[in-house]
Amino acid sequence: MRRFALYGALAVIGLLISPAANAIDHNNLEFGRSLRFDDAFSIAFGERSWEVGFGLGLPKKRSARYEAHMEFKYGFAPNRDVGISVEPAAGGGTDGRSNRFDVGNVALSYFHGFQREIGNAPALAYRVDVEAPTGRDEEGVRTRLRGIMTRTLRQYDKLHLNLDVNWAAKPGSGERRSTIAAVVGYSAPVGFPRRFDTTMLAQFALAQSPMRGEGWTGTVGMGIRRQTGVRSVVDVGIESDVFAPSGARTPFRFVAGYSVGY
Amino acid sequence: MNRTQLVLAALALAASAVPQGHAGHGGMNPESRAPLEAPPSELPAWIGNKTADHIFYKPAPYNFAVYRIPKLAYDLNAVATGHAMAYEDMVTGKAATLDSKTFDRINWVLNHPPKLMPDEAAISPTMGRLYGYLEKLFDWSHILHAQTVDLMIDPRLSWQQKDAEIERLWKFYNERAPFTITGLPMNMEYLDGQPYSGHFRKNYPKVNGLFWGYHWLQTTMYDMLWHVPTETQLPQYDVVGERYHQVELYKTDRDFMPMMGESSPRFSKRFPEMANSFDNLHMLHDMVNDILTSDWIPLAEKERQIKRAMWMVLASTHKGCKPGEGEPGTLHDHRYPMGMPGMGIMKGGDEEMMYMPGMGWMRMDECGHCSIALPEGERWGATVSANGWTMLVRCLLCARDMATETPGRAIIRASTEDPKTTLVLISDEEGNWKSSLSNVVFLEVLADHPECSSWSRAFTSAEAFRKFVADNPDYKDAKPLSLAEWSQLGQPTPETYRKIDKPNPYKPAPPPPPAKGEGS
Numbered sequence: 097m098r099r100f101a102l103y104g105a106l107a108v109i110g111l112l113i114s115p116a117a118n119a120i121d122h123n124n125l126e127f128g129r130s131l132r133f134d135d136a137f138s139i140a141f142g143e144r145s146w147e148v149g150f151g152l153g154l155p156k157k158r159s160a161r162y163e164a165h166m167e168f169k170y171g172f173a174p175n176r177d178v179g180i181s182v183e184p185a186a187g188g189g190t191d192g193r194s195n196r197f198d199v200g201n202v203a204l205s206y207f208h209g210f211q212r213e214i215g216n217a218p219a220l221a222y223r224v225d226v227e228a229p230t231g232r233d234e235e236g237v238r239t240r241l242r243g244i245m246t247r248t249l250r251q252y253d254k255l256h257l258n259l260d261v262n263w264a265a266k267p268g269s270g271e272r273r274s275t276i277a278a279v280v281g282y283s284a285p286v287g288f289p290r291r292f293d294t295t296m297l298a299q300f301a302l303a304q305s306p307m308r309g310e311g312w313t314g315t316v317g318m319g320i321r322r323q324t325g326v327r328s329v330v331d332v333g334i335e336s337d338v339f340a341p342s343g344a345r346t347p348f349r350f351v352a353g354y355s356v357g358y
Numbered sequence: 359m360n361r362t363q364l365v366l367a368a369l370a371l372a373a374s375a376v377p378q379g380h381a382g383h384g385g386m387n388p389e390s391r392a393p394l395e396a397p398p399s400e401l402p403a404w405i406g407n408k409t410a411d412h413i414f415y416k417p418a419p420y421n422f423a424v425y426r427i428p429k430l431a432y433d434l435n436a437v438a439t440g441h442a443m444a445y446e447d448m449v450t451g452k453a454a455t456l457d458s459k460t461f462d463r464i465n466w467v468l469n470h471p472p473k474l475m476p477d478e479a480a481i482s483p484t485m486g487r488l489y490g491y492l493e494k495l496f497d498w499s500h501i502l503h504a505q506t507v508d509l510m511i512d513p514r515l516s517w518q519q520k521d522a523e524i525e526r527l528w529k530f531y532n533e534r535a536p537f538t539i540t541g542l543p544m545n546m547e548y549l550d551g552q553p554y555s556g557h558f559r560k561n562y563p564k565v566n567g568l569f570w571g572y573h574w575l576q577t578t579m580y581d582m583l584w585h586v587p588t589e590t591q592l593p594q595y596d597v598v599g600e601r602y603h604q605v606e607l608y609k610t611d612r613d614f615m616p617m618m619g620e621s622s623p624r625f626s627k628r629f630p631e632m633a634n635s636f637d638n639l640h641m642l643h644d645m646v647n648d649i650l651t652s653d654w655i656p657l658a659e660k661e662r663q664i665k666r667a668m669w670m671v672l673a674s675t676h677k678g679c680k681p682g683e684g685e686p687g688t689l690h691d692h693r694y695p696m697g698m699p700g701m702g703i704m705k706g707g708d709e710e711m712m713y714m715p716g717m718g719w720m721r722m723d724e725c726g727h728c729s730i731a732l733p734e735g736e737r738w739g740a741t742v743s744a745n746g747w748t749m750l751v752r753c754l755l756c757a758r759d760m761a762t763e764t765p766g767r768a769i770i771r772a773s774t775e776d777p778k779t780t781l782v783l784i785s786d787e788e789g790n791w792k793s794s795l796s797n798v799v800f801l802e803v804l805a806d807h808p809e810c811s812s813w814s815r816a817f818t819s820a821e822a823f824r825k826f827v828a829d830n831p832d833y834k835d836a837k838p839l840s841l842a843e844w845s846q847l848g849q850p851t852p853e854t855y856r857k858i859d860k861p862n863p864y865k866p867a868p869p870p871p872p873a874k875g876e877g878s
Contacts, residue, residue, distance in 0.1 A: 142415075212409060252483060289466075
């Protein structure tokens, strides 16, 4: 737990001393900030961004789970970005061992937006995340391929559809080698036409359990992203599993984060 | 002519022949309208790209320094919002209420400007979905606008460093992306002479007035910020911002859009490519406004005409062309008025003279007050900003008297004996001046006006004045004038001033009355 607090503190200090207290945009939606879906747009070519977040989950019949998320992204080419992230966590288990601090897997991501919205045609993108087994009890690489679609619904609000295929090179005992998941996301500006700094998010996420023989988890969530500086965004969100395999349900999860680009 | 060109020409002719009702809405007889020209068959490949192509600012420590002048930053945020709101309404069938509902909505934002720059794409999503290629061109030029302003406001860099960085920004703009607007001067009469030209300003004068008001601010701010002490920028914006909010946003009687060379003549002389690029960008805004609101142009043809308008001002279209050259009155007319390489030829004008709205006919290489050739180099004279215009003048006397003759607050920016120090004087409504230099003194010894730039000067200190007098025995009897003494002086219009008496080309004289016996 102490190590977890240390990582969190370091992340906050890193942000505060960052020379670039600017960049990123509240309308550019990223996985984890604050909900689980991406929109179909990369960060801008030449932009660098830092994203940090903290999560608190209150699962049923298990101890509280604390998570942190740190990610650096770079728009290395038009419509493409790469990133590196880590997601340390603690708690969420049923005994002392499973509640110990876990540094988590280090993940590399690649994002490619290959079509913007044109007329009624949606914007399209895909994202690949490859996780190195740096976390506790991890063996083998985990990969996620995500297809992303963003489409305007009426005038200002947008629908986002994310479809995931997850694949574990060396699944643990009782684990599936591959799973699928989907997220339907919704975003809309808040305060138009008088305010232009806040986006509201909502989602319904469906994920296949990684454990063989178990079913699906359905999660609803709501969040907001607010521009707080010329290029910095604060986000908060809450999620609740509406159904889940026995013993895996988290009725309440809170996420807060901060993103800055330069 | 190949088959494609034939088909395109036929389509253009067919489109131009469709009056589609609303005849007279544009104040133009459809039958007298020239046919729309087709865009070239081979447009730059990026126009057809399906990707978003967002490009970030040049990384730099000065980015977002505009927030050091909060009111300017907020006003520029509102400008972006106003542009986006108007475009969204133009493309979502709300053109009929542009001058009522849209105007009111934008006006609220202009008077309650956002503290942070909004994402224009989120305010005009339909515009982006329909004309994403245009959005790229606009956005990339707006980034150049914004970064140049940030740079000029950052107090940590010397002006020598800033000038070098402005050159680098221009290079970055041109090399980083293909969607760039030419820095060559363009013939504004030609660009504004399309079959659709003038529709927006005639039919939506209030929202057009807002657009031209935004462009007034965006063109005026360059001389307000460039090569002046950074601590004077904020008080200068008190004057400029007040004028912007009280007058310039709501003017509906301008003859033409504000031009960089008119509103920021010093910056435009020094960085003509950037000045021309901004003028061409603003002209493109006008052309797009005209196309989008001309209901006699079918939807598919609007897309083609917007692509053609973009093509006309793209840097790639004018590759190999040179400033000062070109066939008069054509797309490749890159001549400019003498003394002002940062401005294209204006309606009715030529290289000798031009008509400046609000000021009349003039030569850009002459002092606006005494009509004598403007000095070049370190002793560049002064600029006067008053009543919405900014003029280059030869000397402090010309600057003071021109400001005094004009009602309202004024700003004078003047050279001193120190090439690195620009004097900034700001007056109140009663003509009381405040100086950026606490020890400023003036020389003013009446002599022949053609020599005014020698005998009417500002000095950063009495010591600098004494050194000048010692080096110039002609002025050995001159006494240093304090700001209060100098500001009380005033001279009649110099005998050298000559008014060019020609009619306003934007308002042709009414036809002569019929001779006796004619008509019924």
